[in-house]
Amino acid sequence: MRGYLLRRLLQLPVVLLGISLVVFLVLALLPGDPALAILGPYATPESLAALRAELGVDQPLWRRFLLWLGRVLQGDLGRSVSLERPVADEIAERLGPSLLLAGTALALATVLGLAAGLAAAVRANRWPDRLLTLVMLLGISTPQFWLGLLLVLLFAVHLGWLPVSGMLPVYGAAGALEVARHLVLPAASLAVVVAGVLARLTRGALLEELSQDYVRMARARGLPERAVILRHALRNALPRLVPVIGLQTGFLLGGAVYIESVFQWPGLGRMLVDAILSRDLLLVQGGVLVMASAYVLVNLAADVAQHWLDPRIRMS
Amino acid sequence: MPTHPFPRPRLAGILLLVALCALTACAPPRDGRPDDVLVIALTAEPRSLDPHVATALNDFRILVNVYEGLVRFRDGTLEPEPALARSWSVSADGRRYTFRLREGVRFHDGTPFDAEAVRFNFERMLDADHPYHGTGPFPLAFFFAPVARVEVVDRRTVTLHLTEPFAPLLANLAYPTGLMVSPAAVRRHGAGYGRHPAGTGPFRFLRWDPRRRVVLERNPDYRGAPARPRVLVFRPLADPMTRVAELMAGGVDVVTELSPDNVALLRGDARFTVLEQGGPHLWFLILNTREGPLRDRRVRQAVNYAVDKRALVTQVLQDTALVAAGPVPRAFAWAYDDALQPYPFDPARARALLREAGVAPGTELRLLAPTAGSGMLAPLQMAAAIQGDLAAVGLAVRIETHEWNTFLARVNRGLAGQADMAEMAWMTNDPDTLPYLALRSSAVPAQGGFNAGYYANPRVDALIAQARAATDRDGRARLYRALQRVVHQDAPWLFVASWRQNAVTARAIEGLALQPSFFLLLHDVRKRAVGKAAP
Numbered sequence: 001m002r003g004y005l006l007r008r009l010l011q012l013p014v015v016l017l018g019i020s021l022v023v024f025l026v027l028a029l030l031p032g033d034p035a036l037a038i039l040g041p042y043a044t045p046e047s048l049a050a051l052r053a054e055l056g057v058d059q060p061l062w063r064r065f066l067l068w069l070g071r072v073l074q075g076d077l078g079r080s081v082s083l084e085r086p087v088a089d090e091i092a093e094r095l096g097p098s099l100l101l102a103g104t105a106l107a108l109a110t111v112l113g114l115a116a117g118l119a120a121a122v123r124a125n126r127w128p129d130r131l132l133t134l135v136m137l138l139g140i141s142t143p144q145f146w147l148g149l150l151l152v153l154l155f156a157v158h159l160g161w162l163p164v165s166g167m168l169p170v171y172g173a174a175g176a177l178e179v180a181r182h183l184v185l186p187a188a189s190l191a192v193v194v195a196g197v198l199a200r201l202t203r204g205a206l207l208e209e210l211s212q213d214y215v216r217m218a219r220a221r222g223l224p225e226r227a228v229i230l231r232h233a234l235r236n237a238l239p240r241l242v243p244v245i246g247l248q249t250g251f252l253l254g255g256a257v258y259i260e261s262v263f264q265w266p267g268l269g270r271m272l273v274d275a276i277l278s279r280d281l282l283l284v285q286g287g288v289l290v291m292a293s294a295y296v297l298v299n300l301a302a303d304v305a306q307h308w309l310d311p312r313i314r315m316s
Numbered sequence: 317m318p319t320h321p322f323p324r325p326r327l328a329g330i331l332l333l334v335a336l337c338a339l340t341a342c343a344p345p346r347d348g349r350p351d352d353v354l355v356i357a358l359t360a361e362p363r364s365l366d367p368h369v370a371t372a373l374n375d376f377r378i379l380v381n382v383y384e385g386l387v388r389f390r391d392g393t394l395e396p397e398p399a400l401a402r403s404w405s406v407s408a409d410g411r412r413y414t415f416r417l418r419e420g421v422r423f424h425d426g427t428p429f430d431a432e433a434v435r436f437n438f439e440r441m442l443d444a445d446h447p448y449h450g451t452g453p454f455p456l457a458f459f460f461a462p463v464a465r466v467e468v469v470d471r472r473t474v475t476l477h478l479t480e481p482f483a484p485l486l487a488n489l490a491y492p493t494g495l496m497v498s499p500a501a502v503r504r505h506g507a508g509y510g511r512h513p514a515g516t517g518p519f520r521f522l523r524w525d526p527r528r529r530v531v532l533e534r535n536p537d538y539r540g541a542p543a544r545p546r547v548l549v550f551r552p553l554a555d556p557m558t559r560v561a562e563l564m565a566g567g568v569d570v571v572t573e574l575s576p577d578n579v580a581l582l583r584g585d586a587r588f589t590v591l592e593q594g595g596p597h598l599w600f601l602i603l604n605t606r607e608g609p610l611r612d613r614r615v616r617q618a619v620n621y622a623v624d625k626r627a628l629v630t631q632v633l634q635d636t637a638l639v640a641a642g643p644v645p646r647a648f649a650w651a652y653d654d655a656l657q658p659y660p661f662d663p664a665r666a667r668a669l670l671r672e673a674g675v676a677p678g679t680e681l682r683l684l685a686p687t688a689g690s691g692m693l694a695p696l697q698m699a700a701a702i703q704g705d706l707a708a709v710g711l712a713v714r715i716e717t718h719e720w721n722t723f724l725a726r727v728n729r730g731l732a733g734q735a736d737m738a739e740m741a742w743m744t745n746d747p748d749t750l751p752y753l754a755l756r757s758s759a760v761p762a763q764g765g766f767n768a769g770y771y772a773n774p775r776v777d778a779l780i781a782q783a784r785a786a787t788d789r790d791g792r793a794r795l796y797r798a799l800q801r802v803v804h805q806d807a808p809w810l811f812v813a814s815w816r817q818n819a820v821t822a823r824a825i826e827g828l829a830l831q832p833s834f835f836l837l838l839h840d841v842r843k844r845a846v847g848k849a850a851p
Binding site for chain 1: 348353361363528552561564565724
């Protein structure tokens, strides 16, 4: 187990290097001039040329990549040209809100997904199951940003219960309760698709377990149905669901790009969009690096959790 | 079948309700904001609150409330009037501008505003050896490029010595690039000055919480009448839908730059006030006068006749713009030629001109368009509508779209070898700016200008040069009117429209007037107390 963990952690730098290289190439292929993006349409050719030299974008591609890599290995993510501050500082400020949003959405999706899947499985092929299945399908098929806008219209504009956007009130006290109020709509919009996927899988996995001999045995022994489902069937279905939760974080991180835009959430997703639009290469690289690390680490954690839930699975 | 394993979760339901209640109904009402606190939606996170560094209208909306310049645009016009300078005089040769400064004005950091401060402001921007030149870059410093020397005559008098007569100087001084910053604050904060601004305006800077807000408070020591709002909060809301939703929910009091659809929607809603004001903006197509069918003036005129500008403005832009006749926007009332009529929509005339020029039906024209961009309104819908109109006279337009930065990079290197036409929009502060940068024959991209269609007419070059050197405004105005007629006739562009800036406020907001300059001046704005409205 320890050897496995170590090996997986050692793979992390290789994965990150690959991702960085791909992102670097894609950004280099993108047309557009970072110097022009910074100085604006009035810029003179001389000032553009000077800034290009300062940014190093007049250097050959491989050289820029190696320079960047060398600095990253020394722990320096570089300086954001559009924000005029170190990339690491910007990411540090954005990471908290991003983790809060993605974490809340993941927790919400897990609870909702498992609960709905469970409820559908125990009433399989009766109307509650059909209704839930329909809801799950709707959840999976709904574009997140559109759902986000609808939720805003209903709960913020018409009912006035929750704030429209942002993470903190714009005037007045800014406590934890305020953050929670601002978190409800974006987290819910982000959670719906993942919850739908999880619910479908939970239902399927549970139904499969419920048809197994050990379940019939448990019922024959006179165990209460609740214990049969929770302690036996769900316990056996869980190891199959955990890696899916890990994989869905990728979806959450991607979805956060839309949701953070719609809700003006000050996270990494919105930062990436702005960075790409302003051709802020170092900021894009830094942001992608952090998101990719998060994705790899969460999936590693999911693998470990799977092993812990089902010791029969060999980690090798 | 077994009995139901999960009884209705009553306790869980109650807990959930309590939690929801805590987060929603029981929370403080959103209208808890006092009436003298105004919240204004920005369209993006500000870049810098250093007026010499800033280039975006979004930043200007804050800056004009914090700072003042030597001169400013008179209310409702684009004509300079005194501000920090009490008066000014121009030498007969147009090369010396002498300003008499107001007494007793102090920057927000307590330091005095005087002739030395003025000198510091210009030298920081213009002199590469100035100790604080490194606090830039100053992308719009070219507005003052002819300023060779700033002479401090005495504490209250300062003279700008120019290398050549430069009539747009006063308008440029009224632009945010001419706002006066506190030299002491620049020395103190260095490159970080853009986050610690100090001016002399009716509001002073309080705090900037990145991605959340910029807060200004009333300047109690303002030289004029104190501002009505006690606090201004600027919120960056990049998504236009979010801006509308925040306005409807009462989260912000003033929003700007709404889409034509949203303006149309809110116009009919009694809870809001829609304000509109034409500005010094021009939306046009650059036509490639160097190669292809548009080399022929008759073809360029045909394009101008073939496109139904009125329909573009009323249908695509839903009346958020005005039809343009030539290269000078109507907002420059003093220099605008009222006699000049836009090219009428006349497809028959267009077809006749094309026949005369020997352009075969089905000739292809390539049009570059951005997907979105500063001042570009609805670039794709506009491109499609123009394509339709030109198809009707036998010109086949192929639209090529690019993301804004890519688009700018392509257009700014000139249309040769790339396209016959390109969409473009400019917002300027003087009738000189756009012709000088984009119509002069020596302003072609190879020489660092923005004349991407290679228009060249010696008469136009001469008019631009004469107008720059003219020292009396009426003489300048005559030259610009002549320029408009020549350019209109030559049709180096397809003249389309001038944008009308919009702002929408809650009905309770009073005293907001949009300026032709598009600056958002907020010192006179007040919010009627809710429920205490006059009968």
